[in-house]
Amino acid sequence: MIRVLIADDQDMVRIGFRMILDAQDDIEVVADVADGVSAVAKARELRPDVCLLDIRMPGIDGLEVTKQLAGPDVSDPLKVVVVTTFDLDEYVHTALRNGASGFLLKDAGPALLIEAVRAAARGDALVSPQITVRLLKHFDGGAVKRDVSPPSEPLTARELDVVKAAAKGLTNTEIGAELFLSLSTVKTHLASVQGKVGARNRVEIAAWAWRSGVVD
Numbered sequence: 576m577i578r579v580l581i582a583d584d585q586d587m588v589r590i591g592f593r594m595i596l597d598a599q600d601d602i603e604v605v606a607d608v609a610d611g612v613s614a615v616a617k618a619r620e621l622r623p624d625v626c627l628l629d630i631r632m633p634g635i636d637g638l639e640v641t642k643q644l645a646g647p648d649v650s651d652p653l654k655v656v657v658v659t660t661f662d663l664d665e666y667v668h669t670a671l672r673n674g675a676s677g678f679l680l681k682d683a684g685p686a687l688l689i690e691a692v693r694a695a696a697r698g699d700a701l702v703s704p705q706i707t708v709r710l711l712k713h714f715d716g717g718a719v720k721r722d723v724s725p726p727s728e729p730l731t732a733r734e735l736d737v738v739k740a741a742a743k744g745l746t747n748t749e750i751g752a753e754l755f756l757s758l759s760t761v762k763t764h765l766a767s768v769q770g771k772v773g774a775r776n777r778v779e780i781a782a783w784a785w786r787s788g789v790v791d
Contacts, residue, residue: 577696580621581607582614582640583629583658588681592627595685602692611635615643618653625695627679629658630666638669645674654695668782676776698776723787726771734771735789737764741777742784 579602581592589607596602606617612634618626626644628637635643637657645652656677657670667678679691730738733754740750747761754761765777774780784790 577602577625577692578605578621578623579603579692580605580614580618580623580626582609582611582627582632582637583607584609584632585629588629588658592688595688596692599689602689609633611637611640614640618644622653624654625692626653626655627658627692628655630670638666638673641670641675642673645676647674649674654698656691656695671779671782674775675778677778723783724773727773728771730768730771734764734768737761738768738780738784739790741765742781742790 579596581589581596581604583589583592586609589609593604593607596604605621605623608614608617609632611632614626614628614632614637615635618640626640628640630637632640641655641657643649645655652674655675656679657666657675658679658681659666659670660681670678676695677691679688683691733756736754737750737756740753745753747758747765750756751758751761756764765780768780769775769777772780772783774783
């Protein structure tokens with residue numbers, strides 16, 4: 576059973592998300608709260624598998640909540656999916672730096688909400704990969720590439736192929752099919768890349784690929 580915490584200051588959003596998720600056999604909403612302070616407290620108390628956090632909340636915003644639950648200094652981080660909209664793209668990188676694993680559009684709909692929760696729980700794409708890519712591309716793709724720390728050691732040609740595919744929104748299974756690799760080999764390459772570029776998950780790998788110019 577995937578245990579979920581929902582944090583959003585809009586009652587209808589929380590009610591809607593809870594109805595959709597509780598209707599699934601493998602998902603249970605263990606709490607829904609309306610502000611950031613309550614989100615931190617409940618998440619630390621209940622240790623849900625996935626936290627769905629709105630950005631704009633009273634008390635502490637979703638970016639700070641993300642940092643407190645999943646940030647670099649957290650010894651046992653929780654998995655956080657940030658609920659965002661395209662007019663808030665400037666927050667995407669802050670959310671990533673603060674430990675967010677993925678993003679969900681506010682109007683994503685039931686199917687993508689369920690997909691986001693299940694993917695986050697299994698540590699996979701964390702949301703429809705195309706959505707994350709669209710967010711990252713929209714924010715980074717047209718801008719001048721900023722200085723990005725080089726990998727601790729060069730990526731192999733195969734690792735670069737896997738990174739490019741992941742950054743374009745392919746799931747592990749799709750990457751394997753496109754590159755003629757087994758699923759375990761894809762995961763091994765991604766794990767190696769994470770270590771080399773200092774990323775904590777595949778979304779940070781995608782962000783690194785866009786920022787560094789690996790993907791145009």
